[in-house]
Amino acid sequence: MIELVGISKTFNGKQGAIHALRDVSLSVKKGEIYGVIGYSGAGKSTLIRCVNLLEKPDTGSVIVKDVDLTKLSTSNLRKARGDIGMIFQGFNLLKTATVYDNIALPLKLTGLNKKEVEERVEKYLKIVGLDEKHNAYPAELSGGQKQRVAIARALSHEPEILLSDEATSALDPDTTEAILDLLLKINKELGITILLITHEMNVIQRICDRVAVMENGEVIEEGKTKDIFTAPKHATTKKFVNSLFSHKIPADILTSLNQTGQVATLSFFGESSGEPALALVSKKFDIYPNILSGSITQLKNESFGQLVVHFKGDPAEIKKAIQFLKNDQVKVEGVKISDADTRVS
Structure with a gap:
């Protein structure tokens, strides 16, 4: 479904070149939830933005549904992005628009008629559990509700892939659990492939089938979540796994x-x-x-x-x-x- 091959990305900063990604390769299978975890500066945000080419890699291939996005024209890339939804840590909702309009406006821009827009908004607000919040404004919602609106907006375009950029990082533990349950539901009932990035190991352990651990722009360890928990090899991976346990002996x-x-x-x-x-x-x-x-x-x-x-x-x-x-x-x-x-x- 998603295959990244030899992805590298360098940014030019005030103090010189910043190598955000260094020859990164990974493969996400259709229908799975794949997690990428790393500390701040590991390169995971750049990586996920390369999947839909919000960031274009300097080298390497981004293959989605057997098509290399890096070789598409601007118009064809725009069409390919229709199959890729994305949710962010900051929700990115229009403050002056209602919940309904936050979802409907992007759909109208794609050319859908009024009836189709109404049907999709109704459908996906119901899926995320906000079917009674049509006329509410973002300021009237909790953080978890705002994220649900953002998820509904992403789903309303009916993508096959959902990218999650630290979607639970700004939420409290109980709300995080609810959002993770929602992502599991979306994956199971809609069959949507999910690629997420996080710095929280509890997100990985709760919903991911496989995981890649990043450090300094590289994937240092990758495998099934169960195998990573059972036998972590790299010191950073062990640190993440052990963060879920609190055994201390003087x-x-x-x-x-x-x-x-x-x-x-x-x-x-x-x-x-x-x-x-x-x-x-x-x-x-x-x-x-x-x-x-x-x-x-x-x-x-x-x-x-x-x-x-x-x-x-x-x-x-x-x-x-x-x-x-x-x-x-x-x-x-x-x-x-x-x-x-x-x-x-």
Whole structure:
């Protein structure tokens, strides 16, 4: 559906050239929700603006529905953009226009007749849950409602692709959850492919099928969301994953615990919270597992949990127990003393 091949983009600043993108390639499949995450300055905003050529890359190809947009004429590019909707962090609503007109005016500019415009506005306001806000003005809406209007406006052009540029960054946690649920609904019921960028890992874990991690204009890691959570490779990716967990153990306590056994982090998927596996371990081996900390986060299709556990007992028995857990598809990692005062990984 979307394929970026060797995309590079450089801006000329007061202090010299700024390399926003460096030979970036990624592929978004039809019908999936693909997330791009990175800290400020990573290049993700430039990347998403290259997809509909709001920013034209210096080099590389932007292929959407098997057509390289960089090779289209101005008129053909305008037509191709009709299949690509976009929502922004700042909503970009007309302050002096009603909710209805914010959606209707862009449709009128495309040449749709009055009846078609009315039908589309009604349809998409209903989908986003604002069918009773036709005559309201942006100043009368909450941040979440404004974003819903922006989403309805993007959907009203009936695109096959929806680009989301930090669409939840200005919203509170509860409103963010509601918008993410709406994006899931749009993806599932309308079959729209969604490419989003964010600096919030909770957005990735809640709705994305796959994710790319960016840093300094490059994709440093990419894969299925589940795989990124299970086995992050790059230090920046690990930092993002660990941001969802708050396990902290003081170094002096960790040192003391390791004298009577071993402290380890257990990572697992599925509905189980991990206790049944530990119960089996305590019965099968002569050790005493003690949960020091734990949390579970929900990914798009399943849960992912971490437990920090102190295994007390004979080293040989602990080794057998850990191997048992690994054989049971539980990822087991030791906790270093140098990591004790930060997040356990």
